[in-house]
Amino acid sequence: MKVGRFTIEQLSEGIFEVYDGNNFKKVSSTEITGKTKDLPDFGFVPTVGIDPILVLHGNQVILLDTGLGWGLDKGSSYTNTSNLITNLDIFGLTPEDVTHVVLTHLHFDHAAGSTFVNSKAETNITLPNAHYFVQKLEWYYAIEQAMQADNIAATHYQMDELYKLHAEDKLVLITDSLFELLPGIQLIHTGGHTPGHQIVKIFDEEANEFAYYLGDLLPSEAHLNHYFMQSLDVDPLAAKKAKTILLRQAFNEQATLLFYHSIYAKAGVLFKDENKQYAIEPVNMSY
Numbered sequence: 001m002k003v004g005r006f007t008i009e010q011l012s013e014g015i016f017e018v019y020d021g022n023n024f025k026k027v028s029s030t031e032i033t034g035k036t037k038d039l040p041d042f043g044f045v046p047t048v049g050i051d052p053i054l055v056l057h058g059n060q061v062i063l064l065d066t067g068l069g070w071g072l073d074k075g076s077s078y079t080n081t082s083n084l085i086t087n088l089d090i091f092g093l094t095p096e097d098v099t100h101v102v103l104t105h106l107h108f109d110h111a112a113g114s115t116f117v118n119s120k121a122e123t124n125i126t127l128p129n130a131h132y133f134v135q136k137l138e139w140y141y142a143i144e145q146a147m148q149a150d151n152i153a154a155t156h157y158q159m160d161e162l163y164k165l166h167a168e169d170k171l172v173l174i175t176d177s178l179f180e181l182l183p184g185i186q187l188i189h190t191g192g193h194t195p196g197h198q199i200v201k202i203f204d205e206e207a208n209e210f211a212y213y214l215g216d217l218l219p220s221e222a223h224l225n226h227y228f229m230q231s232l233d234v235d236p237l238a239a240k241k242a243k244t245i246l247l248r249q250a251f252n253e254q255a256t257l258l259f260y261h262s263i264y265a266k267a268g269v270l271f272k273d274e275n276k277q278y279a280i281e282p283v284n285m286s287y
């Protein structure tokens, strides 16, 4: 799809059921068992999509989150699975072509594709020519969590291989709450889901077109009017506040929202239904 001068694509890794301890199991869309469209009640297995986002403009190739990274490691037991590299290939791109990587936060389902282990058991950087943009607060929070054993928050992070980004000077640790990545692409610190969580705004003012990628602040259209991510949010109040402000802004701008974890509408424009609740008018990504 187009947002002004930007082309936006989704790099879908598929649909997954999430079990205790953050175990992901890939399922086909016909296998989805649980109630998924409405508010989950945790009486069933949550089902999520994993959809990193690709933004293209001229020579700039910008990746928003890097997915689960299944099948990237040379010794991986996952074969024939879609991941960053296979999905970039669909658009005629190689990992070397990517110029910027934005990580909304460092939970492994958003960041694990950033690196991979080669056949000599060495960690490599998946997008070797890109810089990886992360909030400084997120980086240090993740390290702190990962170092504490018996810490539930630590199970969301797999930091061992991400240190390679730091070692090779590929990390850009952001301290600004609003950071201009490129003209028309802003990174906005929201906190909430994790202390250093950030979102991405893509806009072309001349065309008057706007899009937001809200990461885990708004993982899918099912989360629009509900706050059931609360149990997963480090600071639910901050998350709710940030979400309220951003949704109001996105509604006023008639912006397109891009979802990472949706299994239905992958993108859509906000409107208010007869109950004054937010709803999504799905947008077909292939236009």
Ligand SMILES: [Zn+2]
Binding pocket: 105, 107, 110, 193, 216
């Ligand atoms: Zn997360």
